[in-house]
Amino acid sequence: MSRIKQDHSRFRQIVHGKIRKNLRQFISRGEMIGKQGNDRVKIPLPQIELPRFKFNSKDQGGVGQGEGQPGDSLGSGDQQPGQGEAGEGEGDKGLEVDVTLDELAEILGEELELPHIEPKGAKQVVTEKDRYSGIRTVGPNSLRHFRRTYKNALKRSITMGTFDARAPVVIPIRDDMRYRSWKTESSPHSNAVVIYMMDVSGSMGEEQKQIVRIESFWINTWLKSQYRGISTRYIIHDATAKEVDEHTFFHTRESGGTKISSAYEVALRMLTEEYPSSDWNIYPFHFSDGDNWSLDDTSRSIKLLSEHLIPMSNQFSYGQVKSPYGSGQFIKDLRRSFPLDSADCTLVCSEIDNRDAIMGSIKTFLKAGR
Amino acid sequence: MSKHLKIHSLPPDLWSWRKKIEAVAIEEGLDFFETVFEIIPYDKMNEIAAYGGFPTRYPHWRFGMAYEQMAKSYAYGLSKIYELVINTDPTYAFLLEGNEVVDQKLVMAHVFGHGDFFKNNYWFSQTNRKMLDQMANHASRVRRYVELYGQSVVEEFIDVCLTLENLIDVHSPYIPQKREVKGRKVDLPEEMMGDDAAVPRMRAKEYMEEYINPSDYIEAQKRKQAEEKQKRARFPAQPERDVLAFLLHNAPLTRWQRNVLGVIRDEAYYFAPQGMTKIMNEGWASYWHARIMTQRGILDDSEIIDFADRHSGTMVMHQGRLNPYKLGLELFRDIERRWDRGQFGKAYHECEDMAARAAWDTKAMKGREKIFEVRRSHNDITFLDEFLTPEFCAEQKLFTFAHHPRANEWQIASREFAEIKKKLLAQLTNMGQPIIEVEDGDYEQRSELLLVHRHAGVDLQDDYAYATLKNLFSLWKRPVHLATKKKSKDLLISFDGKQIHLK
Incomplete structure (x- = not known):
């Protein structure tokens, strides 16, 4: 695992832990509802930010560039306009992290110690899926297995003595051809x-x-x-x-x-x-x-x-x-x-x-x- | 061998561009370390950027967090890191795989600008140019502690240190032997040495004693001495701006903790010059990429539109946002123009006729020389302090903004030159961090720690200050205090291990 992957998974672990620790609060405040995408939610998690002595930005103000008269609005809210500079990766904003619904369910399950559900009557519903899992000697050209084919051709020409190492030319014939084959797997689905x-x-x-x-x-x-x-x-x-x-x-x-x-x-x-x-x-x-x-x-x-x-x-x-x-x-x-x-x-x-x-x-x- | 391989990891066409651009840059007077370019895919780029340029850094989750944010913003097409350059010798620079040739050429020219700045700017004179190795050493040390003491223990400690990371004295590397301990000057006659109550007297005949050495004078001297003695007992003797160093030497830490704190402090010092010269450094690199690309035949005619698009993308100014690339570039150009036309010196400054000032041109042609001189000795603060002019502010449409509490919105406050300059300098002072010093390491003679915020008009953010104090307590292990001001009133924030007290 690369270093960044390790640090990243550690970060996710910490997010996981923080959410779990504050789950009751998240649930009762209903914070993630409405911040919901298809399969993920945004969770405000300022707890994860490292504090430091810093200026109160409202007290500080700043310098900007552009049109406008004194008194013109630059935007409202707590955040300074244009915080973080161009080309700079970090900006200290109110942190929000993305969590997938699966992760959230996992956290909920852990915290509430929920047992997994044993589905009933599920065996009837079956989904079928094709998987390439083998090799055979006939098939459509689109599924031709190039390497296997040439390997066979090479083997054959060596055994037949037609292979010349100084001029290595290998031409596959019909019998050398190999094709991918698939298996249909069915899995119960509930x-x-x-x-x-x-x-x-x-x-x-x-x-x-x-x-x-x-x-x-x-x-x-x-x-x-x-x-x-x-x-x-x-x-x-x-x-x-x-x-x-x-x-x-x-x-x-x-x-x-x-x-x-x-x-x-x-x-x-x-x-x-x-x-x-x-x-x-x-x-x-x-x-x-x-x-x-x-x-x-x-x-x-x-x-x-x-x-x-x-x-x-x-x-x-x-x-x-x-x-x-x-x-x-x-x-x-x-x-x-x-x-x-x-x-x-x-x-x-x-x-x-x-x-x-x-x-x-x-x-x-x-x-x-x- | 591996180094050699890396240099040639560029494809042939880029390699020849690199050679050409380098030659032009040297011809223009730029002076940089050997520069190694590498082409890397975007995920690698995000990774290196997340580590602040050093893929060998110690393990910590915040790098993972930075990585996630960058990866996401890349995936959504919000931002893309074009260029990454590391201040080491040789200088390493990374190009993003899949970018167009014109992008790569622009980045190379930009990188040589940075390289020149890193090598020649005074504020980088104390940086460790072998930082890659040192970072790797730091990392292996931290990893060893993780193995010995467990991940969460080490990680929590690093978190605590990081909250104090900005409490360093950015100027200390440039002051040779900052704390020279001088022996106290003693002017007592020899026989009275060691007697604390003794006061030096003038030699006098007995009947003249009361006149030559009047007793109220003697009393005053005694009092003064007592005060001085108390001062001597103060710890630290002078307020200490390098809070991390003070903790390193005086906090009750174990050896590995001391080492980790040292790592954090070293790295903070390494990155400090980049924070102190952000505007200049980006401005300088942008000045050179623009010049090399457009005036030295590097840019092909067919690439002009793409170049203009990238260049303006970097220079874009959002309302209410100060773009260091833009500000730096324009200011360097302004300086070059002024010195070319002789718009400096007593005669120019005393001229009050605006039209004459604007038309002022002595054909001095000292611009190029001047900007090279500026890049050698200045940092952002002195750069703006010395070269920001009212004309420049008006031309660049600079303004100050402030928060309007009743409307809860940010508003343009002023377009006055004096106001703008004051705000800018205040913003850049101490890299925009509050100045906080250790005032007393034995506060009230109870081994408590007193920090003082040198308040310069801007209050601290309360919740952050409380949380940081709590972390400081976990290092000092005795109550900690921070003297600051809130709404112009003195305020002492204390944390005694249980709760925050305000006084």
């Missing part, structure tokens, strides 16, 4: 679907939704690291339920009442139509503040859960976010109806009182490794 359901009735406020958002970001990060292909669906509900996209999911606010069963029905329809449980690992998550309109609907919801949703799913997770308006009743009803403490029970409930509770709640949901 798919997962995550369904997020959220109560968007009037009693769920901005903060409650933010909590759900943060929690779902981390759950997604973890599940993505466990499955190669993962699809995510979103359902919102008040008295009625509908499927929405991610943005709408986190930004809708309705004022109606709450019928939990409506969401469960939509989810059930979605699952039976699109995700047969024999092929898919199914993870429904439902977040609400625990309010439900009527006892009737509660018993209807419980019935849907026990007869359909729970048996289909790897695990059904219910997170109850504390809100000043909600009664928090639903979780009590669930506790009464299901043996939540038993190890076989694939319904997992968690109460999330505030942002600090998110980390614990994530652990509750994911610790079974289902």
Whole structure:
């Protein structure tokens, strides 16, 4: 390993450690959400910078070059305009580091001591891949193995005595030709679907939704690291339920009442139509503040859960976010109806009182490794 | 043998360009060490740049961090390092593989400019030109400590040292035997030597004693002596700007720690002259690449557009950013022009007729001679102090900017020459680092350490100062204090091992 690779991997290790150490804080502040690219996030990590005695840049000011009148703005914010000079590699900025979602999942897994998930029913889904792994005597010219071919030709001409070391000319004939060959390998492949359901009735406020958002970001990060292909669906509900996209999911606010069963029905329809449980690992998550309109609907919801949703799913997770308006009743009803403490029970409930509770709640949901 | 091979690692066409450019540079009067060019791919370039030019440096994660940032910014097409030159003898310079020939020619011309500056500028006169070897020695020492004491232990210690890295006395290498210890002058008669309470008296007859040596005078003398004695007991005797050296000698460190601190200090001193001459050095190299390329037939007609594009890319000025390449180049050209036209000396400076000043031309033609003289003896501060003129500031559109707290934005503050010059010089003083000295290594007679920030109008950044003090404590192992000012009021920041106190 080259020197810079060593120093670089040491740097990544330190980043890893710092994130892990401050994970609770990162999670509760929700810092990385919104700084998310396709497969990586930017994390502000000023802790990694080496401090030194230096001037307060706001107090210092500086000299610049260009047009403008005294009083003209050069830009706002904490950072000096044009800090760091041309041709200079370093600039002391508020440090941000890039971390891939896989790395983040690894850190989360380490810190929360999460077990890896044992996918179920996965063997049916098989992907096929071709790999060049051998040599054969027939094949298309595009796969000709030049070196092997000439080696054979050389061997043949030596054994036949036609090879002249002073004028080394080797001409391959048909029998000398060698071609690459491939093998088709099939590997089992498992798919997962995550369904997020959220109560968007009037009693769920901005903060409650933010909590759900943060929690779902981390759950997604973890599940993505466990499955190669993962699809995510979103359902919102008040008295009625509908499927929405991610943005709408986190930004809708309705004022109606709450019928939990409506969401469960939509989810059930979605699952039976699109995700047969024999092929898919199914993870429904439902977040609400625990309010439900009527006892009737509660018993209807419980019935849907026990007869359909729970048996289909790897695990059904219910997170109850504390809100000043909600009664928090639903979780009590669930506790009464299901043996939540038993190890076989694939319904997992968690109460999330505030942002600090998110980390614990994530652990509750994911610790079974289902 | 290997050295020989390296010299010829350039492909033939570049090799012949290198020869041609070198010949032109020598003809123009540049004087440099033997220069070895190597062509390297971008990842190698990033790697060497991350190590500050020395691929043999000691292992530390911050080089990895720098590498990641450079690699990323290269990958996104944000920046590309064209050139890297190391101040050693022979001088090593790296060219980026895959660049166009015109780029490589420009870089070579630029590198010879740097080489001349490294060799001839006074501020580089004390640098170790065999630094490659020394860095390699440092590295193997650090590696050995890592093996002996474990990576995290050594690494944490290096981190601590690095936070204090800027506390050196950049001028000390140029002062021969800075601290000559002189014996105290004693003018006591011999029989009274060793008697601390004794005061030298004039010889007088007994009845004249009170008049010749009045008792209040004797008392005053005694007091003065006592004060002096206390001063003598001070430690360090004079405030010590080289904080690292003071710690090296006086902090309770183990031997390997002392060695590591010494490594950090040596390297800080090695890089200091480059920090002190950034504007001049880049300006000088740019002056020469422009001249050699455009006026000495190195540039082919077909390459003019590409050359102009690269050159202006280096010279670009962003609003609010001072480009050392641009400022240095323009100032050297300004000096050359002024000395060519005789715009210096008493008569010129006393002339108040602006039109006459602008048209001033005595055909002195001393410009070339002057800039060579300037590159020999000046550093950025003296360079700007002596040659920055109001006309130049106006022409270059320089301004000062300041932070406007209410709007939370940066605004252009002034275009006054005096203001600009003052700000520039302040910015360059001590390479833009606060001046901090060891005032007392036995503060309050409790072996505590007192540092003093020589406040020159700009406050320190609080959070950084606190964190740095904590690191200092981990070396000194007794409470540490920093006397500074905040909003013009005296402030003593202390760290006692548990928490920060402000007084």
